[in-house]
Amino acid sequence: MMIDLVIFDCDGVLVDSEAISSEVLIDVLSHIGIELTPEFVRQNCLGRSFPTVAASIRARADRALPDDFEERYRRRLFKRYETDLKVTPGLKSVLSRLVVPCCVATSSSPPRVGRTLHMTGLSSFFGDRVFTASQVARGKPAPDLFLLAAERMVADPARTLVIEDSGPGLAAGFAAGMQVALYAGGSHLIGADLTDWEDIDILGSWADFPPELLSSYPTGTIQ
Incomplete structure (x- = not known):
């Protein structure tokens, strides 16, 4: 990858x-x-x-x-x-170990995502690298938001990985020509039928995140 x-x-x-x-x-x-x-x-x-x-x-x-x-x-x-409100388990370890740039691209409004990141202590991981549907003409499932994020981050869409949890988000990632993975660790997907998405990478938890994108972790586990 x-x-x-x-x-x-x-x-x-x-x-x-x-x-x-x-x-x-x-x-x-x-x-x-x-x-x-x-x-x-x-x-x-x-x-x-x-x-x-x-x-x-x-x-x-x-x-x-x-x-x-x-x-x-x-x-x-x-x-x-x-x-x-809680951060998904293991996320902060992944963010602290990423060896490639990252950003947020969300359908949430700027006030909502800003409040969310601040309340959970995630703002420090992303800074101003946060993009919202308010910045594009078409939201997900259109590719506009993800393409905007890649453009601003000076990244090739084909070498970009999108982590999503919804059908519209996954469709937007594919439409943008990006690599896509479904994060299924949220409580709203517990027991959900994921057979429609069995052809894509599914992260049941952050322990499944691609290890080649992470630096080594001292304890050998994702916290």
Whole structure:
């Protein structure tokens, strides 16, 4: 594997946040009379920008959302983050041992990803190397965001590895001509049917991260 850059998705990859996001979204919607199932959220919301998520909800409910819906959702979400948000196990060891550059490319809004990285102590690993769907015309599954990240990082897409946890993210990586791996260590993928993705590399945990991209670790284990 010839890799010059690793692009990490944020939610569900760097942090175990997708189950939290799903619970909060379903709860906030229930208070305005819109009932969604976890399966609908998984299929139509995970890995997508908030405008895309909102459009899916409006189409499903056949009604408009309150003007302050996004604000309500984010306020509740950040409250849950304060007590429940965790970095995915073993990630910090991987980031501290990477021997190639890395960055973040996420469908989250700049305020959300900024808050996420700051709260979890991940900001120091990425600095300003954070790219969001707000910077491109088309979000995932279009390749625009990943191509922007590679361009800004001065990397060849063909020598770039994307770590994703959602269908739209994986599709975006393939469309960008990049090497792609599914991170399946998030709680939202526990027990999930991964047969549709069996032809790609699956990281069941960060212990499965390609060792050739890591420096040696003193204890011989990923913490």
